[in-house]
Amino acid sequence: MSLMDLTAVELGKKIKEGSVGVREAVKDCLKQIRAKEAKTNAFITQADETGVLKRADEVQKAVDSGELTGPLAGVPFAVKDNMCTKGILTTCASKILSNFVPHYSATAVEKLEKAGAIIAGKTNMDEFAMGSTSETSYYGPVKNPWDTDRVPGGSSGGSAAAVAASEVSFALGSDTGGSIRQPAAYCGVTGFKPTYGTVSRYGLIAYASSLEQIGPVAKDVTDCAAVLEVISSYDSKDSTSFNRGVPDFISALDGDVKGLRIGIPKDYFTDDLDPEVNAAVLAAADRMKDMGALAEFFDLSLVEYAVPAYYIIASAEASSNLSRFDGVKYGYRAGDYEGLHQMYKRTRSEGFGEEVKRRIMLGSFALSSGYYDAYYLKALRTKALIKQAFDKAFEKYDVIIGPVAPVTAPKLGGSLSDPIKMYLGDIYTVAANLAGLPGISLPCGRDSNGLPIGLQIMGDCFNERSVLKAAFAFEQTRKQEKSPLACGKEAEV
Amino acid sequence: MAVKTDDEMIEYVSILAKLELKGDEKERARRDMEKMLDYVDKLSELDTDGIDPLVQVIDTENVFREDMVTNSDDRDNILANAPEKEQGQFKVPKTFN
């Protein structure tokens, strides 16, 4: 048993009680990372040991003096490598940022550090968060701790794998079209995407600004709520962040779902959905019914339009957001060029990977003269219709439950050859991004290969509490399962 | 909306995107673009007449800062990651003759 097998809240409690020292927790974390990295490749950068131990001592002092009292004080965590961390390499898993060390931190990271949590490293991901497998990284693919021949999902695959392999207590991910929820499902951990505007995006290197949110990837629902309470807040540096007052999520975890109205979109359960996933999700719904929730099927509609609308909007924003990587101010610059335009083109062609270039091309086209209306505005109109469909659904239901992904974790190397097929894997997750909704992914079973199956619970905007309440109640009906890497020999201290 | 994805289109888009596509990359990009556009064409089935495009899903307005200087000289940090710099400035291939 390693300290990293504990949940963040459990570990935080032990630290507060004094039964575990901060230094001890951090040392164990670094040890787990070192032991398991060869198998998972979950990290791009591991924290410098001297610095981290110094930080551990500072936090210990603050805990001892009663200055730090929050549940995460002294708990080591990992940060997806698309969030800026002051003085620590921040690459977006791209060659183009392979030497970028920011002098500022993302607001969400700052908040956690202020609460006493300690950065253990930066996690691997799909390049610029574009992908669903964490294979498009410049730093090589991340592997799934349940079966290292399989992908961990993406794009926050490193964060999910690191938590699943007990390399770290919890991690931050970002979710643009399912990038927290889907890898959480593939790796058998819990991931939460908050309502758009809940967590500041300052310092998150933008892929699709109007869709993405930072959120926790953690061992259970309680950890998600605890992390969320720390990172949710209005930030004057992010004009799209929303002032929701003092966040209160943990108190929603009472296990009581009596009378909770649950909608199950009939149109999610088609032939494209793996039968084992189908069965596990419906069984979860039944379990919640048994606890007194009211669950019924309904027609959500427009399900098949969410993915194409998502890819147009996300690619269009990406084509603009990623323009700044041009070899002028930071990051990679091509070595051999003649004049400014060639410098731009070579830098970007050499610096970006296939999938990123594919989306920049699509996005540039969708915004180009003569096509803006037909593609970009059409996608924004579709987004409006999808939002309306959810508004209607949430008049009747407190939460909507469904699968996270149509299948469980696929084998490495099988997905990238057919991008469209890969994009279709996001069918159940992108709608929450288009409509701005909060959504959680938590384990609800295993398939015949022993791979985790995820359950998704979505709520109306700003209704995180219902999502957490439902998720927590369901979680109580299951025993927490650990990945083979978490339970492996390496884990023993 | 049927769009012809030919070399000329790929060339044009790569100028916009500032990407250099060499050899078979161009053909691959063309095929990818064709497939993608084919796929997203699904949206044309949908009647969106009279629907306003939804830019921001959470409706906020009037987020401002006051006109007060809050930043001071931070040049060393700003330039720290520059691929090439000189005299406190970023250095780029000549932009103007």
Next chain:
Amino acid sequence: MKQYETVIGLEVHVELATKTKIFCGCTTEFGGEPNTHTCPVCTGMPGSLPVLNRQVVDYAIAVGLATNCEINRHCRFDRKNYFYPDNPQDYQISQLYEPICLNGYVEIGSGDKKKKVRIHEIHMEEDAGKLIHDAFEKESLVDYNRSGVPLIEIVSEPDMRSAEEVLACLEKLRTTIQYLGASDCKLQEGSMRADVNLSVREAGTDELGTRTEMKNLNSFKAIARAIAGERARQIALIEDGKRVVQETRRWDDTKEESFSMRSKEDASDYRYFPEPDLPGIFISQEWIDDVKAGEPEFKEAKKERYIAEFGLPVDDADIITDSKRMADFFEKTAGLCDNPQKTANWLMGDTLRLLKEHDMDADDIRFSPANLAKLVRLTEEGTINSSVATEVFEKIFTEDVDPDKYVKEKGLAQVNDEGALRETVQRVMDENPGSVEDYRNGKEKAMGFLVGQTMKAMQGKANPGMVNKILKELL
């Protein structure tokens, strides 16, 4: 040869007089070392986000109201995408689809020549950084101190037909915006920049010809030359049976020629789309009323009032009100010394002369109204004569000296002592018998010489009226 009509529209960029940039808390102050007025936001660092400066919206509304625009109650920002090193994000945050002001106009000319130039829109946007080129280097250097300085762009309809009308329109915009305090509008320093859209057509036809857009016009003179040059270039093309290409051209004022700015690397397809990092702006009637209530008295009204209230000549009133700074200065000084006409004389005469000599404009005036007012008093009371006054004024102009103290310290007070004056005049006459002789023989000019000599002998302090009187008597 056929007769051609020139059709001109303007795109005027004005740097707003905010303390900080449009989307971050960096200062807009001029003259800092390169990149010392920058932060992650205005250098396009990864993960940075823009937050709008409220004052920019206030200024834009004020300019819109002063130019008779409708205020767009729901406006928002868009991204204009293009790659260039002075543009750190490689997109500019601007407004295309929902600009803040629409459908206005300004009036130019007077009497029969009065005419409206319509304003299509005014939008808010961020300025770019500065590129420094050394002729002998293969590289350019980038300074982002100006990156993110707020601009408004005023886009006119193609309503102007001559360089005179263009300059009148610019002058009108400049005065209006200066009066609002929204910008100092200096063409040379780039705080006001005008791009000229120009086409020609055969006189009498209604259809618009193909237009070009000319940039890099740094003075009113350059604008006039560029208009003449571009008109001639387009007419020559048409006469040759060639076509005018719609493009952006750069005016080179030393060569008096324009050059195409097109290259095969630019598609000028800016892929505008709504800026997802900035929420929309709702401008309430209350907000508009507040801005309206803060409007100053504009030039035209001021000028009429100066003529009516102070009896200033039309030309004086016109020139003094040309700049709000000059007008404010005039009102303060006139109030202190209670003598608007003499104040106007000082401003129209010596002040304008010295400004010109020092290559300054009204905004550069550094002396205080109080000191000019004291000087007016000193001359009016006869404490100093006019030539001493001119000397003292130069001191006020350059060093803002207190004239009361200065006159006392330097002993410049006028000598009104009849005995002393008479003695000096007599001595001057004794020393210059030739001139005395000339005068008595009818040479009036000799009188002037003798007055001059007397003044010189008394270091300019003599009361000139008394000197004249005594000389005549003794002669």
